[in-house]
Amino acid sequence: MTDLSAVKLHDLLGEALYIDLNEKRSLVGKLIAIDCKANVLLDEVVESNDGHVRKMGLVSVPFVAVRSVKISNDLINHTKLMKFNISSQYV
Amino acid sequence: MVVEKSIGELANLTLDHQVDSGNGEQLVDITEHLRRLTAALKPETVVKEATFNLFEGTYALEVCNVKLDTSLIELNADELDFDCNFPYGDPTTGQRLEYVTAVCDRLCRSLMNWLHDYQTLPTTVLSCRYVEYLMELYTANPVSSLQLCQGLFTHDPLYDRVLGNFVIGVCSFIKFTSKVLKDGGVYEEEDLNCNVMNLDMLSGVSTEEVIDALRSSLRLLIESYPESQHLQRLTDLLIHMLHLPKYHYPSCQDTVLSDLTPLYETLDIVESLVENGKGNTAQYSYPPGCFSKGIQKRRDNNFPPKDIYEPKGDEYTSLDEFMKDIIAALSVKECNTAFEIRQFVWFFNRLRQRTVMARALLQSYLIREDSILGKFSFDAFKNMHLYEFSLAGTTLYDVISNKDQTKSHESIAEALNELSYCLLRWYQNMPQNACRHRQGFNRLLLDWDSVQAQFEQYESHWQSMGIEDRITNMGDIPLMPVSTWIYTTKLLMMIEFSLEGFHLEVYKPWESFTQYWFCYYLSSHLESNLKRLHEFLMQKMSYISNYNKKIKKLKAGEKKEKAKSHYKHLTDVVLPQLKINEKTVNYYFMMCTIVKSLSLAQVFQFALLKSFNIIDARTSASTRFSSDKFIHDLRFKTFSSIGIPEVPTFEQFQKSLKDFLIESPSIHSKIPKLLSFMNTELENAKIALNSVIKTIETGEAGDSPVATGTKHVRESALLWFKSMLNSAVALSVNGSVLKTKLSENLKLHDLHDVYDVELKFTPNGSYYFPLLTLLPKHRKSSSQHAPP
Numbered sequence: 001m002t003d004l005s006a007v008k009l010h011d012l013l014g015e016a017l018y019i020d021l022n023e024k025r026s027l028v029g030k031l032i033a034i035d036c037k038a039n040v041l042l043d044e045v046v047e048s049n050d051g052h053v054r055k056m057g058l059v060s061v062p063f064v065a066v067r068s069v070k071i072s073n074d075l076i077n078h079t080k081l082m083k084f085n086i087s088s089q090y091v
Numbered sequence: 092m093v094v095e096k097s098i099g100e101l102a103n104l105t106l107d108h109q110v111d112s113g114n115g116e117q118l119v120d121i122t123e124h125l126r127r128l129t130a131a132l133k134p135e136t137v138v139k140e141a142t143f144n145l146f147e148g149t150y151a152l153e154v155c156n157v158k159l160d161t162s163l164i165e166l167n168a169d170e171l172d173f174d175c176n177f178p179y180g181d182p183t184t185g186q187r188l189e190y191v192t193a194v195c196d197r198l199c200r201s202l203m204n205w206l207h208d209y210q211t212l213p214t215t216v217l218s219c220r221y222v223e224y225l226m227e228l229y230t231a232n233p234v235s236s237l238q239l240c241q242g243l244f245t246h247d248p249l250y251d252r253v254l255g256n257f258v259i260g261v262c263s264f265i266k267f268t269s270k271v272l273k274d275g276g277v278y279e280e281e282d283l284n285c286n287v288m289n290l291d292m293l294s295g296v297s298t299e300e301v302i303d304a305l306r307s308s309l310r311l312l313i314e315s316y317p318e319s320q321h322l323q324r325l326t327d328l329l330i331h332m333l334h335l336p337k338y339h340y341p342s343c344q345d346t347v348l349s350d351l352t353p354l355y356e357t358l359d360i361v362e363s364l365v366e367n368g369k370g371n372t373a374q375y376s377y378p379p380g381c382f383s384k385g386i387q388k389r390r391d392n393n394f395p396p397k398d399i400y401e402p403k404g405d406e407y408t409s410l411d412e413f414m415k416d417i418i419a420a421l422s423v424k425e426c427n428t429a430f431e432i433r434q435f436v437w438f439f440n441r442l443r444q445r446t447v448m449a450r451a452l453l454q455s456y457l458i459r460e461d462s463i464l465g466k467f468s469f470d471a472f473k474n475m476h477l478y479e480f481s482l483a484g485t486t487l488y489d490v491i492s493n494k495d496q497t498k499s500h501e502s503i504a505e506a507l508n509e510l511s512y513c514l515l516r517w518y519q520n521m522p523q524n525a526c527r528h529r530q531g532f533n534r535l536l537l538d539w540d541s542v543q544a545q546f547e548q549y550e551s552h553w554q555s556m557g558i559e560d561r562i563t564n565m566g567d568i569p570l571m572p573v574s575t576w577i578y579t580t581k582l583l584m585m586i587e588f589s590l591e592g593f594h595l596e597v598y599k600p601w602e603s604f605t606q607y608w609f610c611y612y613l614s615s616h617l618e619s620n621l622k623r624l625h626e627f628l629m630q631k632m633s634y635i636s637n638y639n640k641k642i643k644k645l646k647a648g649e650k651k652e653k654a655k656s657h658y659k660h661l662t663d664v665v666l667p668q669l670k671i672n673e674k675t676v677n678y679y680f681m682m683c684t685i686v687k688s689l690s691l692a693q694v695f696q697f698a699l700l701k702s703f704n705i706i707d708a709r710t711s712a713s714t715r716f717s718s719d720k721f722i723h724d725l726r727f728k729t730f731s732s733i734g735i736p737e738v739p740t741f742e743q744f745q746k747s748l749k750d751f752l753i754e755s756p757s758i759h760s761k762i763p764k765l766l767s768f769m770n771t772e773l774e775n776a777k778i779a780l781n782s783v784i785k786t787i788e789t790g791e792a793g794d795s796p797v798a799t800g801t802k803h804v805r806e807s808a809l810l811w812f813k814s815m816l817n818s819a820v821a822l823s824v825n826g827s828v829l830k831t832k833l834s835e836n837l838k839l840h841d842l843h844d845v846y847d848v849e850l851k852f853t854p855n856g857s858y859y860f861p862l863l864t865l866l867p868k869h870r871k872s873s874s875q876h877a878p879p
Contacts, residue, residue: 004124009138018118021154025162033139033148036132038125041139041148049162055289057393058151065155069125073117 002073006080009034017042018070019061024050029059038063152395159395164388169380175224178245179378185318191249192322193375194221195257197382199325200406202261206268207409207446210400211284213387216265218399221258223386226290235295237304252311253322256304259293260329263301266292267336268448274341276454282447282524288390298336305330324364331357335448338421340455347456347465354418361414364407416449423457424464425803429475430675432463434800436521438807440528442814450522458518469511470504476514477507480579480675481572481624483668484631485560487553488572499556506549507573513538517580525595532588533729539581540733546574562626570627575620578735579679582617586610586686588729590859593850600848600863602726604701604708605744607693609727614687616736621676621683628673635661635669674798681779681797685815688776689860692822695769696829696863698751702758703833704843705865708748755840762833766826773819780816784809811857818856825862832865844868 012031017040019027029042045059132138137145153159180186201215216222221243228241242255269285269292271277279285293301309326312319334353336342387396420439426432436457440450459465463472474482474491482488490499491507516538520531550571553559560570589610592598598606638658645651700706709719723741724731730738739747753761786797787809801808836842847868850861 002119004119004121007121007124009128009132013138013140027154031140032143033137033145034125034129035137036129036134038129041151047162052389054389055391055393056152058147060148060151060153062153062155063126066122068120069122070118070120073119076119 002076003080004076006083007071007076011075011079012071015071015075020067020070021061021065022067027056027059027061032058038066040069152393157396161387161392161394161396164384164396166383166385166388167380170383170385171380173220173378173380173383175221176244178247178250179381182247187247187249188316188319188322189375190378190381191254192319192325193377194219194254194381195322195325196375197377197402198222198257198261199328199410200402201400202264203406203409203413204400204402206283206448207406207413208400209284211394211397212265212286213288213390213392213394214384214397214400216261217288217290217386218382218384219258220381220383220385221254222262223290223390225255225258226262226287226292229293230289230291233291233295237296237300240296248311249316253308253326256301256308257326257329259296260301260305260326260333262292263296263298264329264332264335266294267298267333267339267342270336270342271339271448271451271455274339274451274455276451276519276522277447278524278527281527282450286394288386288392290390298333302330302333305333321367324360324367328357328360328364331360335417335452338417338452338456340459344460347459349424351418351421354414354421358411358414358418361407361411365411413446413448416446417452419804419807420445420449420453421456422803423453426464428479428800429472430479430798430800431803432457432472433476434808435804436518438801438804438811440522441807442810444525445522450524453522454519458515469515470508473507473511473514477510477573477576478668480672481570481575481627483672484628484665485570485572486558487550487560490558499553499558503549503553503558506546509545510542510573510577513542517584525591529588529591529595529597532584532591536581536584536588536729537732539577539584540735543574543577543581544734546577547571550574560627562623563630565623565626568623570623575624578620579617579624582613582620582736583679583682585730585733586613586617589613590686593861594858596850598850599710600850601706601708601710603693603850603863604697604748605723605726607690607697608744608747609739610690611687611694612739613736614683614690618680618683618687621679625673625676625680628669628676632666632669632673635666671798674796675800677797678783678799681783684779685776688772688779689815689819689822689857691772692769692776692819692826693860693863694751695765695772696822696826698748699753699762699765699826699829699833700846700848700863700865701748701751702753703839704841705846706848706863708745758840759834762830766830769826770823773823776819777816780812780819784812784816787812814855814857815860818853818860821853821856821862822860825864829863829865 012034015031016028017031019029019040019042021027026048027042027045028048029045031040032043033041040061040063041058042061043058045056047054047056139145152161155163157163178187180188180190198216198219201219204210205212205215225240225242232239232241234240237259240259243251245251265285265287268283269287272279272283272285277283305326309323309330312323312326316322331353334348334357337346337348338354340347382399384396384399387394423432423435423439426435436453439445439453444450445453457464462468467475478488482491487503491503493500513535516531516535520528520535523531550569550573554569560572561567562570589606592606593603635658638654638661642651642654642658645654697706697708701708710722720741723744727738753765783797783799786792786795787799787801787805789795791798791802799808832846833842836845839845845868846865849864849866851864852858852861856862
């Protein structure tokens with residue numbers, strides 16, 4: 001299991017979220033906003049629907065419609081490293 | 092950019108995409124982690140990017156919501172199975188010709204639904220499967236010639252050549268329209284929606300090649316399909332419509348056409364389409380699934396799903412209007428004087444909003460890269476405006492036209508050139524849609540007020556250099572010709588801005604007093620300004636008439652010969668222009684009379700209603716957070732920095748209203764006198780209007796005391812002044828109606844609880860003067876009346 005404890009909501013802003021809506025349909029977009037129900041607002045969204053790929057612009061995704069949300073492992077590692085560097089400066 | 096990266100990634104995603112984003116990146120599921128993090132947020136909290144405004148979020152499309160998510164659009168079997176490379180229809184019964192004709196007919200209608208009925212491309216032209224298919228092919232391989240393009244492949248020339256070329260022709264027209272939109276003058280969304288869904292509309296293919304392809308289709312139809320008259324007409328129509336880019340200056344510059352023959356020929360074709368009873372859209376049937384919402388689901392799209400716009404049957408009538416508007420716009424080429432061009436542009440888009448293409452073409456055709464109509468440089472054009480109004484016969488003009496006086500000449504010319512920018516901005520503002528047109532005055536008024544202040548200084552300085560003209564009969568005051576012209580233009584704009592507020596239904600009835608009183612006030616200032624100029628013109632004409640007597644007194648010799656030569660110049664060149672300018676000033680005098688009288692009539696009627704406490708020039712909506720004065724100042728914000736004329740204060744407006752009120756005792760008996768004053772004003776307006784109308788109708792005869800400059804925009808100008816005349820009559824009738832209604836309650840002096848007031852547009856009346864109409868309290872009509 002990947003340790004996600006370093007990843008906070010603010011770390012995800014502006015980053016790409018990979019969202020599965022169902023078996024055929026998924027979205028990738030830049031996270032713009034998220035609320036307390038995990039409903040997200042993504043910009044520059046690219047949709048893949050049964051192999052067909054297209055751009056959709058600014059999209060809101062209700063969390064109830066989401067099957068899974070993923071981010072790249074690189075982003076997690078980068079976030080961890082950045083936070084470690086910052087904290088080490090203050091210790 | 093996230094998008095480009097993501098497209099590559101998504102294309103490589105596996106269905107379960109557990110670990111790999113497609114570009115080697117490991118993906119980690121954070122669903123539960125995200126749920127936990129957000130659950131800890133306070134309910135009202137939104138974590139967002141610092142630069143993101145949540146208002147922008149209202150434009151977001153919500154996935155899995157049928158009203159917003161185009162991916163949820165359901166297509167029927169015909170739409171799903173539609174094959175652009177299959178020749179639909181029975182070849183033995185003529186069904187194929189019927190199908191192809193139907194598709195082409197609908198494409199033509201769809202163009203009008205888009206351009207004339209303000210619909211979107213995805214719900215009109217792009218809903219055609221052939222358009223989507225062929226443009227997707229071109230987008231994937233944007234070549235520079237049709238020869239290299241992949242087309243339809245049904246093995247039936249009706250589809251492959253006729254329909255294929257027709258689709259190419261329609262898309263080429265969309266490309267041209269898109270270019271017109273990008274070149275300015277009209278606005279995406281509010282004037283026209285040009286969303287091509289990221290399809291490349293033949294960017295590399297020339298219009299000439301498309302026309303050639305359509306001509307070959309037409310030949311094929313004539314030779315092989317004699318029964319295809321309607322399809323031939325449609326193809327010919329499209330060929331003619333593709334001549335429009337030749338009138339778009341940015342598209343063809345040096346070769347821009349001035350001969351309107353192809354456009355008149357288009358009108359003939361449209362007329363035959365209308366006359367031949369092709370208004371019935373149900374006459375032909377299409378191949379099943381040929382028009383579909385599918386493109387909204389398949390292509391890049393950041394709009395919610397929209398139903399396809401079905402043609403209503405009046406598209407060719409719309410096309411007739413569309414072409415006539417364009418021909419009318421391009422008729423600006425006939426104008427020869429600055430006043431004619433000014434009047435053309437002022438009246439062209441006045442009584443009804445012209446079609447978007449006509450407005451855009453007018454602007455690009457008139458204002459070219461470095462000239463007006465290819466005839467006048469910008470500076471020359473500005474000089475023409477000045478000369479045809481207040482500069483002719485002045486000392487300043489003598490200095491400007493005398494190239495020998497280099498130093499003063501150069502500095503004056505340089506100063507005057509600063510005016511060209513303001514003048515062009517005025518011209519660019521006029522063909523805009525009604526809302527943008529009024530909004531544009533906000534900026535224009537600042538510019539013109541600023542140049543007025545600047546030129547008053549310049550002209551004072553020039554006076555100190557001896558370059559001056561004084562008006563003897565008015566206490567020897569200076570004319571200041573440039574400032575006079577600037578001030579006139581500015582006052583006309585201020586009046587127009589105020590009255591356009593009625594057209595756009597910006598004002599509530601309670602605001603009508605201040606607006607009309609303000610227009611009256613502005614018109615009075617304009618009148619005073621014109622009187623100065625008129626006096627100067629008369630003085631100068633009198634001087635020229637008497638100049639001959641001076642010559643006679645001179646002894647023969649060089650001096651006398653010089654005087655004679657000067658006299659000839661004055662009589663041949665200056666005097667005729669002064670006479671024309673006087674007629675132009677007379678026209679503006681009449682405009683003043685009309686606006687003053689109609690505005691004053693409105694003020695009288697408002698005062699009458701105020702006298703019975705039915706209305707007040709302040710709003711009941713004022714709360715502790717605002718005040719009557721604040722609301723008033725907000726409405727007059729546009730004029731807040733105007734130096735001259737001084738804008739009356741809120742208190743001054745309120746005081747003026749009091750001066751018009753009638754009071755008890757015997758309040759009812761005072762109504763006739765008030766109405767009598769009002770009718771006298773209206774009679775003045777009618778006399779002025781009839782005079783202007785007669786001048787236009789008789790073609791501005793030489794002996795006419797007025798010059799309207801409307802020769803090339805005659806119909807629009809006539810309709811405009813007749814609408815004003817109708818309003819003058821309607822205002823008079825309305826006065827009587829108000830009197831009757833007020834007299835129904837003879838014992839009451841306070842009718843606040845009895846009546847409400849609405850501003851209602853009169854049929855065929857001017858939208859600048861809606862009537863103050865009484866309605867029984869609490870029984871207001873729910874629907875707003877549309878402007879005539």
